[in-house]
Amino acid sequence: MENNLSVYNTLSRKKETFEPLSPPHVGMYVCGPTVYGDPHLGHARPAITFDLVFRWLQHLGYKVRYVRNITDVGHLENDADEGEDKIAKKARLEELEPMEVVQYYTNSYHEAMRLLNVLPPSIEPHASGHIIEQMSMIRKILDSGYAYTSGGSVYFDVEKYNNDHPYGILSGRKVEELLATTRELEGQHEKKNPFDFALWKKASPEHIMRWPSEWSDGFPGWHMECSAMGTRYLGDHFDIHGGGMDLLFPHHESEIAQSVAANGQMPVKYWMHNNMITINGQKMGKSLGNAVSLAEFFSGQHPLLEQAYSPMTIRFFMLQAHYRSTLDFSNEALQAAEKGLQRLMAAKETLRQLAPSHVSSFEAFNLKEWKDKCHEAMNDDFNSPVLIAHLFEAVKLINSIKDGKSMIDQENLEILKDAFFTFVDDILGLRAEEVASAGQESLTGKLIETLIGLRQEAKLNKDYAAADQIRNKLAAIGVILKDTKDGTEFFIE
């Protein structure tokens, strides 16, 4: 297995050659959604980013165990004493059981992922199902001396940890600076230092989601779940940990501290972070009120949207930018992506039907080199936009062969088909849209075929007025006709 994969590691701020800890196995953990709201465009970015990573690693022959969690407990509303978690709050508002809320939004997340053609992870653990693992990890941290109890809660002792290990190794922060910049919040009196974070929180009386523990009836702090579940399924030291850049600090920084304190070693070899989606240049976020849900994108029902955008358009739009760049949303950009995707998918269909000639007529375009360039693009820190640029070079070639302006022999056609289908379908995960096609056999299909036949007759009689009338009237009800050299095709908008 030849391997020239380089991965940008946030820990070193450099691209590094990817060398798994125990090949051919790769362990990858990615922070999943907090299921207390409809999945929005922001959720799609990390899901698609690490789907691409997952697919490429598998393509290279690695046996990947991909763990992506469901956060269904433990995220505090804020870091103060009220300690109300998001799931519980939502449950109270809607008068539902917390787990009913969790199930509802987990389902809608899964449905959105399915539509976006995001492969399911190998394991999708729930935080609420791993309270025991979290408690035992807290116990280990207490035993190692890097945590203290206070008022029924357990806090991580950042200052003490920082004397022995660098706190800030991932995010580049310094404890002294944190001290200067941390805000004075209410209810900090339980902590030794304001930057200490909770490992276990004692639940207030109105708090619904709670578990008994040796410290109090309460719930785990919001960095614990990823540390505990990552360790549980991937071990004390695994290959890749991914997530959004916004999680870099304090979430991932604290995960490192927790793992080092509990297990005595750095938990992760490669930290990968996808960048944010912006909307009008501003970060898209639920709290900013500018988050557009994926369902709204698919239906077009949102004031910011000029039209509906299909799941594959969204996916292609994201893959056209590198995962470490911010990506600015706009109708214009999405419409451009939609058209580009249509051209790519049309070429795929054309390629499927292409017949070989005895010779190839293109010297300048070496298909083996082209295939290698596609491969190199992905090996260069998963550079999907460069891969897509290469694929469009092939689109031109495919179309010119179809038009009879170029010829391709059997051997080259095999190379082209194999590589094009592999990269478009398997790596980028772009598939034909799920459209309710009329089909040749349905009554609708037969009716349209009949009208096409009538129009054909009109054309033969040079009655173009009648021919155009049929085409225009069909277009008015969403049936688009396209004349090709092999006859008339139709598709339904």
Next chain:
RNA sequence: GGUCUCGUGGCCGAGUGGCUAGGCAGAGGUCUGCAAAACCUCGUACAGCGGUUCGAUUCCGCUCGAGACCUCCA
């Protein structure tokens, strides 16, 4: 305020110390009854000001501008 990132042609978006990214839009052409599609040709972009260099969009400094994190967030 602290830490950090970014500023590329009409829009989106790669990349590089000297050699065409790509997509969308636009202009011209070929093809077609027309339309659509497709193909060909076309834009010499890299915030500003200095510096390093034979040469910088790419390295360094400053200025301006935008954004992220420091607080729940993918």
